[in-house]
Amino acid sequence: MVEMDNNSGMIGSWLPPNASSRTLLSSSSTEDFGSRSLPAFLVENGNLGLSWNPGNQKVNVSSKTEGEVGANSFNGLSPQPKSSSIGGLAERMATRKGFNVPKLDTDNIPSTGTISSLEIPSPYLTIPPGLSPTVLLESPALFSDISDQPFLTTGKLEFLEYLSSNTMPVSCSTVFTKSEYNIFEDIFEAFTFKIPLESDSHHSRLVRKLDLPSIEEYVQMEIPSEARNVETGSKNFQYQPEFCIQSDSSITIDGKHTTDNAILHQQILDAVVVSDEQNGAGPRGELSAALGTPAEDGYNWRKYGQKQVKGSECPRSYYKCTHPNCQMKKKVERSPEGRITEIIYKGFHNHLKPSLNRRVGVPSSSPLNDLESDGAEQPDSQASFDENPIKGILQSGNGCQDCLGDGPEATSAASVAAEFCDASNTLQENQDGNHSSPDSIGGSSTMSNDEEDDRETHGSISLGGDGDRDEPESKSRKLDAC
């Protein structure tokens, strides 16, 4: 079971941001998440109290209903109607363990007026309606290998873009309880994820670590009186302006409301870009510099171009993943000092992350590479992504999370990933007596057998081959991580 350490892992190394720049609100009671397990917390707190229901679209999630996609479409991001509040880990746990999963509603989400009254600046990260933090928590892409994540830095997150014009005006945000804060602190510490998009737009961007203060710092912050919960007087914690939850009730695209997964995904991706000009010499830059070449994100890249971008001192380098048929690209901008200031990923890998030894010159024809390529080099591999990247991603999680949220854009905090990995694994074994690889997180390790059956029934593709073939890679990578 997961034990969430409030300030575990990299959090302790943060450089706390300027507390004065933050605004705190209060809307519900403060809870001490403490050492409780995250799943338990999720259950107790009802999906963090954040909205799942995107308003006009009634979106209920069922994890096992025949024909519904919750189990095989990115863990609850399915546009299909669902039968309960969340379709991910919390609910699955609840289903299996008899936990009571509170139904979500949007009532506890502060209105736009609340935000505006506090003059919360923009931009900020907005999670589109219909996508709850729990979904993110459960995203198979979220929990990926982070052992060599090059972006685990404390650079200030800036969002250069915001939701596309498809969305309704932003109304956010959600006040975080301390408990929630703890969760997001861990998650967003190095939160990078990748979400598959529509067929013709394999485009992903980083959701990078947010620049968050420690929980202690938040606790010590003065809470404006207007931000205190009138009823409880409790102190809550809110990410401002770096993070908030959009509470829009619907999305309008081309005049039509939608809860389409890809759209939600696109919104997330479009909402998040990274920039760190203010902290170019900060921890992120330092880490990036320390990590050296872009290839040290675990993948093999070939530089195919370099451009001097207008308005920027530093040139932009263009890299392609060297893996055959892999369409993953990335743009890397460096500061004059050579520090990486921005990395933007486009597309996603259709293969497992190469093992460490391959990065340093192991021929691509190595057995391991062949193994990895089995799924990736299927003629229709990419096409399958195109047709249903969500399923592809999820299926790939059956064997190894690295091929889910593969790549740096899909990696996340080590502590979170590892804990969830272990937790889900433990859960799986305890409940079913089945073995699931510790590396199988998100997509499958938290799935019930029925869910896995559903997933396969729905024609998911396999990226990394079957689990048996993925396992050696997973193991080797785990060893590498050690």
Add this chain to the structure above:
DNA sequence: AGCCTTTGACCAGCG
């Protein structure tokens, strides 16, 4: 020999 980077040229989108 293979893979990489460098770098100028080329192309496409946009105003």
Add this chain to the structure above:
DNA sequence: TCGCTGGTCAAAGGC
């Protein structure tokens, strides 16, 4: 149509 800009190509050279 033209110029600008970003992205990509591909030849050349290095390791």
